[in-house]
Amino acid sequence: MHTTAADKILLITMLLLAVSSCFLVPHWVFSGVPDVEIRAGDRFIGTYGLDKDRVIPVDGPLGTTFVEIKAKKVSIKSSPCPNQTCIRMGHFGPEGGCLICLPNKVSVSSRTRHDGLDAIAR
Numbered sequence: 001m002h003t004t005a006a007d008k009i010l011l012i013t014m015l016l017l018a019v020s021s022c023f024l025v026p027h028w029v030f031s032g033v034p035d036v037e038i039r040a041g042d043r044f045i046g047t048y049g050l051d052k053d054r055v056i057p058v059d060g061p062l063g064t065t066f067v068e069i070k071a072k073k074v075s076i077k078s079s080p081c082p083n084q085t086c087i088r089m090g091h092f093g094p095e096g097g098c099l100i101c102l103p104n105k106v107s108v109s110s111r112t113r114h115d116g117l118d119a120i121a122r
Contacts, residue, residue, distance in 0.1 A: 034094040034110060036074050038067055041105040050074065050094060060104035067099075067108055079104055 038045040040058050048056065050072045058065045063080035075091035079101050086101035096110035 034072075034096070036067075036069065037109050037111045039107045039109075040065075047111065058106050060101070060106050062104045065101055065104050065106045067106075074108060075099065076101060076106075076108065079106070 034050050036048045036050060038048070038056060038058055040060050045056070045058055048054065048069060050069055053070045055077065056067045056069070058067055065079040065086070066077040068075050068077040073091040073093040076086045076089070076099050079086050081101050081103035086099060089099050092099070092110060098110070099108040100106070
């Protein structure tokens with residue numbers, strides 16, 4: 001089999017497109033504006049952006065849970081629940097996630113507004 005100049009040009013073009021798509025995909029995936037939605041039981045507390053550091057107090061049946069947004073990541077800083085599982089859940093950032101304090105009925109979830117992908121698996 002003989003390769004022509006057109007075959008070589010086609011191969012180089014395809015390789016360049018494949019390599020350049022590796023750099024463009026993260027931009028497409030995270031092009032949305034990440035928000036954090038906080039709820040206490042069936043009450044909607046608010047939607048907050050990850051771009052500003054803050055601590056949000058959320059009142060629940062056991063007391064006040066403090067949700068912290070810092071360095072574009074959100075975590076539950078403190079809670080009056082007995083086992084503190086919600087604090088040990090860690091944090092999430094622009095990639096999305098969910099934090100829940102079941103005893104105090106507080107939930108923190110990500111919400112991204114974009115016109116691109118509708119789901120991201122990790």
